[in-house]
Amino acid sequence: LEATPNSELRVQGMKFTLWGLQALAATNVIALIIQKIL
Numbered sequence: 001l002e003a004t005p006n007s008e009l010r011v012q013g014m015k016f017t018l019w020g021l022q023a024l025a026a027t028n029v030i031a032l033i034i035q036k037i038l
Helices: 005-037
Strands: none
Touching: none
16 A cells, blocks of 8 residues: 555644644643743
8 A cells, every 4th residue: 555645744733733733732722821821
């Protein structure tokens, strides 16, 4: 079975996007916690 480069790139892009959204959400949560502490 040969995987086409396009589909592989698409999967990598989706993973990277999900990772980015998770990082952004974590940053927002940390910022909210800091605001509540200060």
